[in-house]
Amino acid sequence: MRKKVLIVTQNFYPAIGSAGNRMRNIFRLLSEESIEVEVLTIEPSYPNKSMYQDQKFWDDEVVNNSLDKIKRVPIKSRKFTNRILSRLFFYLEIMYRFTFELFKRRKDNYDYIYVSTPPIFIVFSAWIGKKLMKSKLILEVRDLWPDSLIGVQTMDHKWIIGLFQKLEKKMYRMADLIVINSIGFKEHIEAKLKKEKTIIYLPNGPRKEEIIEDKGSSEKFRVIYAGNLGLAQDIGRLKKMAQVLDSYNIHFDVLGYGMKTDSFRTFIDESKLSNIELHEPTTRQESLALIAQSDLSIAFLNDAAVFSTVLPGKIIDYMTCQTPVIAGVTGTAASLITNHHTGFVFEYRDTDKMIDKILELKEQPHKxxxxxxxxxxxxxxHFLWEKNIKELSKFLK
Incomplete structure (x- = not known):
């Protein structure tokens, strides 16, 4: 008898970013493994809902033909800000609407509810669903929350952080299986558990057909930054890098989105940087094509301790496109780049050294x-979805 899984997630195709793409891959690959998969998610709205009126974002015909398996609930609170209360109400609304939908399905027979964080609030919706349906709960951890709130300095109320940390422990302990997308999370989670629990490492990565086989060459040396322009990234250092690269007549593509995007756009215009191009958010296919045109890529995370455990999806995207990484990161991401010789890692504040390495490699095509x-x-x-999904599929079966 086929196993039946309900995926509960805030982020899902066609939402841009690694989270939406990740959940799409899990949905498609588990379905190909003869597992019956359904999805409960919200309407795509990040960074803005109107963007998804463009049909180019709806480019996966397999998922488009599975709409009967996907339930999208509307959310009124769509404003993405750095105000903790605005975000909290947004997350609580998702929690409420998911809980209501799960209650309506209480007589359905799901073997597993697969819930993805952040935010952690929807985990408690899934837990209610687990009780109602007598299902097993699989918890996917994509971010160490609330530590990441502390890391981006959006929350300094100790009593609230303390409450969230208690909820975090509860979340880990009530799961039947935990899935992580960074091996750096494992030790942190194990320390919160009362007893040993199975933890599966399922990193972000490409499908086979997404790997760039022939890099080709361009007339002009190009560098790219792709990903979030938010609180976890140091936009000040990215601005400095853009200014210096422009002075060396190096083309710098920035494929960014997030709450710091307007600030970066204003900086480019006011500084009259003719070699810097800020791109609008686009599809994964177009993003990978742009990365593939570049000779080097840039990755930044601030130096908060929590980010040493993170493996940003864009670093894997860079490597998928054979675009070596110049990174200001620590911990898990730094080890990956260094151990596999896929780029160079520097201290978070060593922007000058990062620029020097870019200029050095520009003159070393063989390297x-x-x-x-x-x-x-x-x-x-290490990162092909088709290989890595097997362990999760085996557990479900």
Whole structure:
């Protein structure tokens, strides 16, 4: 008898970013493994809902033909801000609407409810669903919350943080299985558990057909930054890097979105940086194509301790496109880049050294070729979805 799984997630196709793409891959691949999969999610709205009126974002025909398996609930609170109360009401509304939908399905026979964080509030919706349906609960952890709130300095009320940390422990302990997308999360989670629990490492990565086989070459040396322009990234350092690269006549593509985007756009205009191009958010396919045109990529995370456990999805995207990484990161992400020789890692504040390395590699095409080959091999060996989904599929069956 086929197993039946309900995925409960805030982020799902066609929502841009690694989270939406991740949940789409899990939905498609588990379905291909003869598992009956349904999805409960919200209407795509990040960074703005109107963006998804463009049909180019709805480019996955397999998912488009599975709309009977996907329930999208409307959310009134769609404003993304750095105000903690605004975000809290947004998350609580999602929790309420998911709980209501799960209550309506209380007589359905799901073997598993697969819930993805952040935010943690929807986990408690899923827990109610678990009780109502007598299902097992699989918890996917994509972010160490509330530690990440502390890391971006959006929350300094100790009593609230203390409450959230208690909810975090409860969340880990009530799950039947925990899935993580960064191996750096494992030790943190195990320390919160009362007893040993199965933890599966399922990293972000590409599908086979997304791996760039032939990099090609462009006339002009190009550098790219792709990803969030938010609180966890240091936009000040990115601005400095843009200014210096422009002075060396190096083309710098920034494919960014988030609450700091307008600030970065204003900086480019006021500084009259002719070699810097800020791109609008686009589809995954177009994003990978842009990354593939670049010779080097940039990754930043601030130096808060929590971010040492994170493996940003964009770093894997860079390597998927054979684009070596110049990174100001620590911990898990730094180890991956260093151990597999897919780029160079620097201290978070060493912007000057990062720029020097870019200028050095610009004159060393043979070294760049070696780094590109390492990127491709690393992704094929460790990050292919088709390989990594097998462990989760085996557990479900």
């Amino acid at each position: 760049l070729e070696l780094l590109r080959n390492n990127c491709k091999k690393t992704v094929e060996d």
